Amino acid sequence: xxxxxxxxxxxxxxxxxxxxxxxxxxxxxxxxxxxxxxxxxxxxxxxxxxxxxxxxxxxxxxxxxxxxxxxxxxxxxxxxxxxxxxxxxxxxxxxxxxxxxxxxxxxxxxxxxxxxxxxxxxxxxxxxxxxxxxxxxxxxxxxxxxxxxxxxxxxxxxxxxxxxxxxxxxxxxxxxxxxxxxxxxxxxxxxxxxxxxxxxxxxxxxxxxxxxxxxxxxxxxxxxxxxxxxxxxxxxxxxxxxxxxxxxxxxxxxxxxxxxxxxxxxxxxxxxxxxxxxxxxxxxxxxxxxxxxxxxxxxxxxxxxxxxxxxxxxxxxxxxxxxxxxxxxxxxxxxxxxxxxxxxxxxxxxxxxxxxxxxxxxxxxxxxxxxxxxxxxxxxxxxxxxxxxxxxxxxxxxxxxxxxxxxxxxxxxxxxxxxxxxxxxxxxxxxxxxxxxxxxxxxxxxxxxxxxxxxxxxxxxxxxxxxxxxxxxxxxxxxxxxxxxxxxxxxxxxxxxxxxxxxxx
Numbered sequence: 368x369x370x371x372x373x374x375x376x377x378x379x380x381x382x383x384x385x386x387x388x389x390x391x392x393x394x395x396x397x398x399x400x401x402x403x404x405x406x407x408x409x410x411x412x413x414x415x416x417x418x419x420x421x422x423x424x425x426x427x428x429x430x431x432x433x434x435x436x437x438x439x440x441x442x443x444x445x446x447x448x449x450x451x452x453x454x455x456x457x458x459x460x461x462x463x464x465x466x467x468x469x470x471x472x473x474x475x476x477x478x479x480x481x482x483x484x485x486x487x488x489x490x491x492x493x494x495x496x497x498x499x500x501x502x503x504x505x506x507x508x509x510x511x512x513x514x515x516x517x518x519x520x521x522x523x524x525x526x527x528x529x530x531x532x533x534x535x536x537x538x539x540x541x542x543x544x545x546x547x548x549x550x551x552x553x554x555x556x557x558x559x560x561x562x563x564x565x566x567x568x569x570x571x572x573x574x575x576x577x578x579x580x581x582x583x584x585x586x587x588x589x590x591x592x593x594x595x596x597x598x599x600x601x602x603x604x605x606x607x608x609x610x611x612x613x614x615x616x617x618x619x620x621x622x623x624x625x626x627x628x629x630x631x632x633x634x635x636x637x638x639x640x641x642x643x644x645x646x647x648x649x650x651x652x653x654x655x656x657x658x659x660x661x662x663x664x665x666x667x668x669x670x671x672x673x674x675x676x677x678x679x680x681x682x683x684x685x686x687x688x689x690x691x692x693x694x695x696x697x698x699x700x701x702x703x704x705x706x707x708x709x710x711x712x713x714x715x716x717x718x719x720x721x722x723x724x725x726x727x728x729x730x731x732x733x734x735x736x737x738x739x740x741x742x743x744x745x746x747x748x749x750x751x752x753x754x755x756x757x758x759x760x761x762x763x764x765x766x767x768x769x770x771x772x773x774x775x776x777x778x779x780x781x782x783x784x785x786x787x788x789x790x791x792x793x794x795x796x797x798x799x800x801x802x803x804x805x806x807x808x809x810x811x812x813x814x815x816x817x818x819x820x821x822x823x824x825x826x827x828x829x830x831x832x833x834x835x836x837x838x839x840x841x842x843x844x845x846x847x848x849x850x851x852x853x854x855x856x857x858x859x860x861x862x863x864x865x866x867x868x869x870x871x872x
Contacts (some may be wrong), residue, residue, distance in 0.1 A: 370394030376568035395441035398453035462544030470535035475729035555591030644676030723751030737781030
C-alpha cells in the first residue's frame with residue numbers, strides 16, 4: 368500500500384505535490400519522495416520518514432519545474448529500511464524515466480530474471496517497483512526504435528507491459544521532455560483518479576481526497592487497463608491498453624486503507640463503512656442481545672462510521688472510550704513482547720468512566736494478527752468493564768494478501784485455521800462477532816453508483832477474506848516465494864504500521 372500523485376501544470380508543482388502527499392500520508396509513513404522536471408532535467412529528493420520530516424525548505428527549493436510526481440511509501444517487498452528503495456525510481460534510457468508505483472507484482476521474481484537474461488537490463492534493489500520501471504523502459508525502447516516519441520508508441524509500450532506484468536499496479540511515471548504517463552492494472556485492484564484545477568493543471572492521485580484537498584475537481588477514475596498520457600502542454604490522451612479489463616477493486620481499501628472522505632471507483636468510502644455497520648448489526652443481534660450491551664465504543668479510527676451505524680440500529684449509546692495519541696512515533700528499542708505491549712498503550716488511552724461497570728461492545732474495522740485486539744480487550748477490563756464484547760466490521764482475515772498489503776503469511780493471521788471460538792479465547796473477549804464475507808461485499812457494492820464513469824464493478828478483490836485471487840496466478844508456491852521478498856525488519860526496530868503488528872506469542 369502506497370500513495371502516489373502526479374501533476375502537470377504551467378506553474379511550479381513542488382508545493383502541490385507536497386500538499387497532496389500529506390493528504391495521502393495514511394497510505395504510507397516509511398518513506399517519501401518527489402521528482403520534478405524542468406526542461407529535460409529531473410530533480411529528485413527522497414528519504415525515509417514522514418512527508419513533513421523528509422522535505423524541508425531547502426529541499427523544496429531544489430525541486431523546480433511545472434511537472435512532477437511523488438509517493439508516500441508503505442513497503443510490501445524488499446528492504447523496508449533501505450534509502451535506495453524509497454521511490455521514485457529512475458532509469459536514464461530511453462529518454463529518462465522516473466516512476467512511482469502502488470501495488471505489488473506477483474511475478475516480480477520471474478520478471479527480474481527476464482530483465483537480466485533477455486532484456487539485458489540491470490536492477491539494483493529488491494523492489495518490484497524497480498522491476499516494473501525497467502519493464503516499462505524496455506518496452507518503450509522497443510516501441511520507439513530510436514525515433515521521436517509519439518503517443519501511439521507510449522500506448523504500445525503499455526500494452527506490452529500489461530502482457531508481461533501480473534499482480535496489482537497503479538503507476539505514475541514521467542518521461543523526460545515528453546510528459547506524464549499513468550496506467551492501472553487490468554483488474555483495477557489499486558485506485559487511481561484524475562482531476563483539474565481552475566488554472567488548468569491536471570493531477571492524478573491514489574484517492575480523490577488528494578485532489579479535493581489540493582484545490583482540484585475530481586474528473587474521473589483511470590479505468591482498469593487504461594493508460595493516460597498527459598503531454599507538457601496539458602493535452603490528455605487516453606487509451607484502453609488491456610485485452611479484457613474488469614474492475615475488481617481491493618475491498619480492503621473500503622474496510623480500512625482509504626480515508627473515509629475519499630471516493631474510489633465511484634464508491635464513497637464513508638458510505639461503504641456505514642453500510643458495513645448496518646449489516647454487522649444483524650450479526651450482533653444474533654449473538655448478543657442488545658439489552659445486554661450498555662455502550663458501543665469504536666477502536667480509533669477507521670471503525671467509527673460502522674460503529675456509529677451499529678449503535679443507531681441497535682438503539683445502544685455510542686461513546687468514545689479510547690483517545691489516540693497521534694504523535695507517538697516508532698519505538699526503536701523493543702527487546703521483548705512486554706515492551707511491544709506497552710507501545711500499544713502509548714498509542715491508545717482509555718477514558719475509564721466509559722468502561723467502569725458496563726458491558727461494552729468494542730467495534731474494530733478488522734482483526735488481522737489479533738495482538739492489538741487482545742491488548743485492547745485487556746485495557747477495557749483494566750478500566751473496569753464488566754463484560755467486553757468485540758465486533759469486526761470485516762470478516763475473518765484467513766488468507767495472505769499478495770496485492771500490496773503486508774499480511775502475506777498464514778501463520779501471522781489470527782483467524783487462519785482457527786474457529787471463531789478459538790479466536791475469541793485468544794483475544795480474551797466475552798463474545799466475538801465477525802462480518803459475513805458475502806454481506807461485506809453486498810454492503811460495499813450497495814454504495815456503488817447506478818451509473819459508473821468507467822467500467823462497472825465486476826466484483827471485489829477480497830482474497831484475504833475469501834482466498835480467491837483475481838489475477839489467477841497465485842498458488843502456495845507463489846505465496847512462499849513472495850514471502851521471501853517481504854520487507855526486512857531490523858530485530859531492534861518495531862514496525863508500527865497498523866497491519867504489521869507483532870505475532871501472537
